[in-house]
Amino acid sequence: MMETRAPDGLPFMKMHGLGNDFVVIDSRGRGAAAAGVTTPGLARALGDRNRGVGFDQLAEIRDAEGADFALDFWNSDGSRAGACGNATRCVADYMMRQLGREAVTLVTARGGLSAVRRGDGLVSVNMGPPQLDWREVPLAREVDVEHLPMDGDPVAVGMGNPHAVFFVPDAEAVDVAGWGARVEHDPLFPARTNVEFVSLTGPDHLRMRVWERGAGITLACGSGACATAVAAHLRGLTGRRVVIDVDGGRLELDWRADGVWMTGPVAHVFDAVLTADFLAAAG
Numbered sequence: 001m002m003e004t005r006a007p008d009g010l011p012f013m014k015m016h017g018l019g020n021d022f023v024v025i026d027s028r029g030r031g032a033a034a035a036g037v038t039t040p041g042l043a044r045a046l047g048d049r050n051r052g053v054g055f056d057q058l059a060e061i062r063d064a065e066g067a068d069f070a071l072d073f074w075n076s077d078g079s080r081a082g083a084c085g086n087a088t089r090c091v092a093d094y095m096m097r098q099l100g101r102e103a104v105t106l107v108t109a110r111g112g113l114s115a116v117r118r119g120d121g122l123v124s125v126n127m128g129p130p131q132l133d134w135r136e137v138p139l140a141r142e143v144d145v146e147h148l149p150m151d152g153d154p155v156a157v158g159m160g161n162p163h164a165v166f167f168v169p170d171a172e173a174v175d176v177a178g179w180g181a182r183v184e185h186d187p188l189f190p191a192r193t194n195v196e197f198v199s200l201t202g203p204d205h206l207r208m209r210v211w212e213r214g215a216g217i218t219l220a221c222g223s224g225a226c227a228t229a230v231a232a233h234l235r236g237l238t239g240r241r242v243v244i245d246v247d248g249g250r251l252e253l254d255w256r257a258d259g260v261w262m263t264g265p266v267a268h269v270f271d272a273v274l275t276a277d278f279l280a281a282a283g
């Protein structure tokens with residue numbers, strides 16, 4: 001067998017939800033008060049698909065008080081992400097297996113969330129209620145979140161992270177990289193924003209393409225799908241339960257009284273160990 005375990009290496013898992021891919025570091029066992037092991041430098045080094053591992057988000061599992069675990073998210077540019085729905089499903093599945101349970105609770109930067117196994121190989125997570133106050137999104141000034149003063153008339157929705165949802169006649173025809181990058185850096189979003197381009201493809205059925213803050217185009221974005229479901233309902237395009245097709249597959253969304261529930265598949269691809277040399281160079 002190949003020797004992969006370097007002395008003082010750092011174990012990690014590679015997971016994905018609909019091709020939205022993650023490095024997951026489990027640093028439980030140090031106490032809820034302990035800071036995580038991830039630094040911006042480590043996130044950037046690991047996120048490099050040529051010289052590191054490559055990921056859309058890095059998720060770090062930590063101890064929590066009053067919940068089964070805590071979860072921190074990082075983008076590959078070294079910035080923090082306040083929410084990540086697909087990684088939450090993947091890690092919830094891993095934790096349910098480990099704890100021998102069908103449901104778990106977790107704490108993220110936005111607060112307490114919960115997840116349940118649905119029984120058909122899918123995992124559902126309650127991503128919490130949408131944030132529809134301009135301060136919470138956050139936006140730079142008081143504006144109507146349902147009609148931002150911007151070309152394309154987007155809806156702003158916070159899901160623990162900011163989203164700008166554009167309804168377009170044909171999402172396939174949009175220059176996601178060009179338009180998305182411009183909106184990500186629009187001064188209306190002081191913390192930048194994730195950007196979704198969405199078209200209605202049938203009754204309660206949407207097609208979504210995404211430009212993620214700090215990551216660029218990804219194959220899926222769970223929090224973006226939540227924001228899209230909320231925006232579509234606010235605009236009167238759909239009911240509160242929708243199916244959303246993203247580049248990597250399909251997500252089911254249900255905006256209930258207790259929050260936006262998102263259901264989809266999970267995949268745990270491999271486990272490996274970062275070498276001490278890599279960690280030292282990452283700083």
Ligand SMILES: N[C@H](CCC[C@H](N)C(=O)O)C(=O)O
Nearest residue numbers: 081084085086161221222223
């Ligand atoms: N892929 C993630 C969202 C990442 C959002 C991140 N790019 C940010 O800076 O907020 C998801 O499944 O929800």
